[in-house]
Structure formats: C-alpha cells, structure tokens
Amino acid sequence: MRKVDDWLSELSTLAREEQLWQPGETVVVAVSGGPDSMALLHLLHRLSGQERLTLVAAHVDHGFRGEESAREAESVRQYAALLGIPCETALFNLPAYIEETRMNAQAAAREKRYAFLHQVAHTYGAARIALAHHADDQAETVLMRVVRGTGPGGLAGIAIRRKEKNVELIRPLLRTYKADILRYCEQWAIPFSQDSSNGQKYYFRNVVRLDVLPYLASFNPQFSQSLVRLAELASAEDDWLEQETKAIFERHIAPHSEGCQLNRKALLGLHVALQRRLIKLILSYIGLETETTSFESVETIRIAASDGAAATWSFDVGSGVRFLREYDNLVFTRANKGRMTPERSGYAYVVTRDAVRLALPEAGADLSLEEWAGVDAPRPNNRHEALFDADSLEFPLTVRNRRPGDRMQVLGLNGTKKVQDMFVDERVAPSRREVLPIVVDANGTVLWIPGIRRSRHAQVMETTSRVIRMMMRVNLDASALNQLE
Structure with a gap:
C-alpha cells in the first residue's frame, strides 16, 4: 500500500520523467467532483508550491442528472475555494445538443467538455490540462479496444501526455489505481461525489468495469495490472515505431x-x-x-x-x-471542390512567332522558345527539348492538353499513332495524361509531346536557315514529369 508521504515524491518524479509540466506553468485541472479528480486537485495543490504551478479548476455540468449534477458542481466550487484555487464552471444542455447533432451521448459530452477545457486554458494562458484518468481506466480502455478490434497502437491505451491543439493533456494519476485514490481521499478527508450513472450498464465502459473485468479477474486476479503493463509496453514500442515511420516519411x-x-x-x-x-x-x-x-x-x-x-x-x-x-x-x-481541374476544364495557350516563354501551371512546367541560325543550333539534350525548322512551322502554335482523337505522325514511323496509345507505351501515369502539354500548329497538326515524342513535321535539315528550339522545364512540384526523362 502506498504511504501518504510517498504520493508527492512519486508524482514529482513522474512529472520529471514524463515531462508533465514545467515549473512556473499554469495548469487547468478538470474536476468532475468524483474521488479521482478531487484527489488530483488536492495533490496538485500540495505540489504547486515546490513546482511553482498556478492551478485553475474547471468543472462541466452536462445537464444529464438535474439536481445531482448541480450539487456536484457546487461541491467542486466550494472545495476549490477552500484550497484557494479559482474555479470555472459550465452548464450544458447535452440532451438538446444530442438531439440536434444526433451524436451518441458520450461523444457529445466529450466534445463539449473538451471545448470548455480548452476555452479555460486559453483564458488563463495555461499550457496544460490535467485529467484524472487512472490505471483502472487504462485497463478498461485497453480491454474495450481489444473487444472492438484494434492494432498494436490501440493497445497503448490512454497516453499519459498528449498534445491537443496548443495545449498538453496530462494524466498524472494514470499509473495509480482506484483503490489507492480512495484511500488517499479518506486519509485527507477529501470530499467527493459518486456519479449515479457509473452504475448504469447502458454504457459499454460500465459493462466492462462492472461485469467483464471482474469475470476475467476470476481467472487472473492481476488481470487489470496485466492490461496496464501491456499498455506501457505497447506505448513505448508504438512510440519507437512512430518515430521510425516519420523518418521514412521524410526520406521518401x-x-x-x-x-x-x-x-x-x-x-x-x-x-x-x-x-x-x-x-x-x-x-x-x-x-x-x-x-x-x-x-x-x-x-x-x-x-x-x-x-x-x-x-x-x-x-x-x-x-x-x-x-x-x-x-x-x-x-x-x-479532392478540392473549389478547384477546376484540367480533366474538367482543359487548357490551351496560343504561341505567336515572337513568344519566348510560356507558363503552363496545369502541367507544372514552362515552355521556352529560342531562335537560332541553322548551323549554330545546339542539339537536344533530352526529350524535353526539340528543334524545328522555323520557316516550316505554321504559326500561331497552340500548347494544350490532349483531346479525343489526337494522333501524331511520329518521326521514324510510317503512318500515324494515337496519342493515347503513346501515353500507354511510355507508361505515363493516368493522372498525368490529362495535363501533359501537346504542341500543335495552326492547322491542328501535333508537332511535339515534350518528354514523349516529336513528329516528322518541320524537321531541321542541312538547308534549314532558322531553327526554333523549344525547351520544356518541369517545376519542382511536378516531379512526375521527370520520370519521363
């Protein structure tokens, strides 16, 4: 059995090991009025001097139990006042909220409760919200997840410390069992209320607490402790795997x-x-x-x-x-509903004789055009560059995405070939086929598909006097195009 004098030193050590708080911080303590939260408030009050913590109590009346919950709220206010701790309370009409949102009771209560706790934390500039979940809650949570179906991460149960929005949720009693908490309340004469709904088997957690765990404990008296130990092991391994996964994410x-x-x-x-x-x-x-x-x-x-x-x-x-x-x-x-995608809208840009650069945001690329003397034009370095006989080009050119029936007279092949078949042959990703640019002349003849193939039109010959050099440059956020090189 834990001695009364051991509580503070053990909690202080736990806080340092798990980084539950930093000296000088403000902590909002969620206080329902039950033995767990009232003991937590008392413990943190005793620690607040040496840890230089500023405490704020926060209580929510969900509006489910009428006079009973009103009495709980009043007992929390009175005890906080006795300890010299400011107390913020809220009264919600959860039955009406559930009717409006069609949420289940527990989910609706949690949503409203946590919203209020975050509001109080913001008002007081608190860095932490302390919650009174204990080891028995942990055992119930792990077992519930096993029953419902979970992976290894779910076996970690409730986290002792977790970031939510801009506030850290901490659970200083997560490794303390209910029996010890009740003894602590008795030894310090801490008043608390008993929630009558905790005995109702309407809620799955109550069934687990009242029936399932006691039954399984008949086969293993240390069953709850085994579940808590499992959560500790799973939590550490889950944290390590998560760090490994994040490192892989950054690399790949x-x-x-x-x-x-x-x-x-x-x-x-x-x-x-x-x-x-x-x-x-x-x-x-x-x-x-x-x-x-x-x-x-x-x-x-x-x-x-x-x-x-x-x-x-x-x-x-x-x-x-x-x-x-x-x-x-x-x-x-x-999906971004507000964005017009190329699949729905298409694109087409006119290129005149004097054009030197064309931005193609739909394709994540830029097209540049340079004119060279025939003998001086550099040869293409890759399939994102192509040379054309300037005098053989029919201007204005158009750069657009593909259209049904597009065909090309491919350089080096007889006849024509469907652009769609060329995309398949080149293993162009389906999501890129609708945005890849195609250069056509004033007659609609397909001249070039950057990164794929060029046609046999306007070829550069020994007699060519003027050359148009076209170069497609892919932006960094369109790396799929780079796979075509």
Missing part, C-alpha cells in the same frame, strides 16, 4: 498536387509493419482522420503496391481521399 514522400506521392519500390522495401504505418501516416498527412481508417483500407493500398497487382489502379479511401497506383508511382490526393 514527395509533394504532389493536392497530396503527396511515394515510389512503390521504396514502400515494398520496408517491413510490412512499417508499410502499414507509413500508409496511415500519409493518409493523416493529407487530412484523413486515421482513427476511423479501417485495416481493410490500409491493406487494399498495400496490396495494390505489390509486384503482382495492376500497374495502374485507383481506390477511394473515403472523405475525399483517393489513392492511385501509376506504375511505380503511388499517389495520395484529397
């Missing part, structure tokens, strides 16, 4: 319009555990709430990247997030 993830992209072989080179975590981190990065991302969705993406899967494929992950495999490029995008 590249920007892409409205999302990001990853080389398929880089993903396959990782252990399967890191593959799954990296996919979830990418989905989180582009704005998907990964708490609700199913294992099946992650596996669908992971398997789609395998060697035996289709070379081009797409998958709607949900909430506007889309995954595309485009050969060896894996693309994750989030």
Whole structure:
C-alpha cells in the first residue's frame, strides 16, 4: 500500500520523467467532483508550491442528472475555494445538443467538455490540462479496444501526455489505481461525489468495469495490472515505431498536387509493419482522420503496391481521399471542390512567332522558345527539348492538353499513332495524361509531346536557315514529369 508521504515524491518524479509540466506553468485541472479528480486537485495543490504551478479548476455540468449534477458542481466550487484555487464552471444542455447533432451521448459530452477545457486554458494562458484518468481506466480502455478490434497502437491505451491543439493533456494519476485514490481521499478527508450513472450498464465502459473485468479477474486476479503493463509496453514500442515511420516519411514522400506521392519500390522495401504505418501516416498527412481508417483500407493500398497487382489502379479511401497506383508511382490526393481541374476544364495557350516563354501551371512546367541560325543550333539534350525548322512551322502554335482523337505522325514511323496509345507505351501515369502539354500548329497538326515524342513535321535539315528550339522545364512540384526523362 502506498504511504501518504510517498504520493508527492512519486508524482514529482513522474512529472520529471514524463515531462508533465514545467515549473512556473499554469495548469487547468478538470474536476468532475468524483474521488479521482478531487484527489488530483488536492495533490496538485500540495505540489504547486515546490513546482511553482498556478492551478485553475474547471468543472462541466452536462445537464444529464438535474439536481445531482448541480450539487456536484457546487461541491467542486466550494472545495476549490477552500484550497484557494479559482474555479470555472459550465452548464450544458447535452440532451438538446444530442438531439440536434444526433451524436451518441458520450461523444457529445466529450466534445463539449473538451471545448470548455480548452476555452479555460486559453483564458488563463495555461499550457496544460490535467485529467484524472487512472490505471483502472487504462485497463478498461485497453480491454474495450481489444473487444472492438484494434492494432498494436490501440493497445497503448490512454497516453499519459498528449498534445491537443496548443495545449498538453496530462494524466498524472494514470499509473495509480482506484483503490489507492480512495484511500488517499479518506486519509485527507477529501470530499467527493459518486456519479449515479457509473452504475448504469447502458454504457459499454460500465459493462466492462462492472461485469467483464471482474469475470476475467476470476481467472487472473492481476488481470487489470496485466492490461496496464501491456499498455506501457505497447506505448513505448508504438512510440519507437512512430518515430521510425516519420523518418521514412521524410526520406521518401514527395509533394504532389493536392497530396503527396511515394515510389512503390521504396514502400515494398520496408517491413510490412512499417508499410502499414507509413500508409496511415500519409493518409493523416493529407487530412484523413486515421482513427476511423479501417485495416481493410490500409491493406487494399498495400496490396495494390505489390509486384503482382495492376500497374495502374485507383481506390477511394473515403472523405475525399483517393489513392492511385501509376506504375511505380503511388499517389495520395484529397479532392478540392473549389478547384477546376484540367480533366474538367482543359487548357490551351496560343504561341505567336515572337513568344519566348510560356507558363503552363496545369502541367507544372514552362515552355521556352529560342531562335537560332541553322548551323549554330545546339542539339537536344533530352526529350524535353526539340528543334524545328522555323520557316516550316505554321504559326500561331497552340500548347494544350490532349483531346479525343489526337494522333501524331511520329518521326521514324510510317503512318500515324494515337496519342493515347503513346501515353500507354511510355507508361505515363493516368493522372498525368490529362495535363501533359501537346504542341500543335495552326492547322491542328501535333508537332511535339515534350518528354514523349516529336513528329516528322518541320524537321531541321542541312538547308534549314532558322531553327526554333523549344525547351520544356518541369517545376519542382511536378516531379512526375521527370520520370519521363
């Protein structure tokens, strides 16, 4: 049994080890009126002198239990006043809010409660919000997640310290069991209320607490302690894996319009555990709430990247997030409803004889034109450069994206070839096919597709006196085009 005098030294040591607070900070203490939160308020009050902490109590009456919850609010105010701690309270009509939003009761209560706690923290300039979750809560949480289905990260349970918005949520009692908290309240004559709803089996957590855990403890009296120990181990391993995943993200993830992209072989080179975590981190990065991302969705993406899967494929992950495999490029995008995409609008820019540079934002590239004397024109360095006989070009030229039926008389081939077939042959990603620029002359003849092929029109001969040198330069955020070089 923990001695009364041990509480402060143990809590002070825990605070240093877990960086729960820094001396001189303001801490908002969430106080429901039950034994856990009242003991936490008392403990932090005793520590506040040596730790130089400024405390603010915050209490929420959810409006579920009428006079009972009103009495709890009054007891919190009175006890905070006895300790000389300012107390902020709020009364919500949760039944009406639930009716309006159709949220479940626990989720609605948590949303309103945390919003109020953050409001109080902002008002007082607090860096921390202290919550009274304890070891028994941890055991219940881990077991609930196992029952509902969870991965290794879920076994970590409740975090002892977690950033939310601009405030740190801390749980100083997370390694302390309820029985010890009740003894502490008794030894210090700390008043507290008992929430009658804690005995109602309407809530899943109450069923776990009242029925499931006691039943399992009949097979292992230390079952709750085993769950807490499991959470400690899982938390440390989950933290290490998360750091490894973030390092991989920094090395391999590249920007892409409205999302990001990853080389398929880089993903396959990782252990399967890191593959799954990296996919979830990418989905989180582009704005998907990964708490609700199913294992099946992650596996669908992971398997789609395998060697035996289709070379081009797409998958709607949900909430506007889309995954595309485009050969060896894996693309994750989030739809932007306010943006007109090239697929819907197309683009076309006129190029006159005196043009020297043309910006192509849809393609993430620039086209430059230079005129040279025939004998002086440098030869192209790559397929993003091409030379044309200036006197054979029919101006004005047009630079546009592809259109149905586009064909080219390819240099070195007889007849014509569909532009669509050329894109397939060159393994151009489907998402790039609608934005890649095509240069056509005044008659609509396809002259050149930068990075792909040029036509046999306006070839430079020994007799050519003037040469137009065209060069396509890809911007950094359009790295998919670089794969064509």
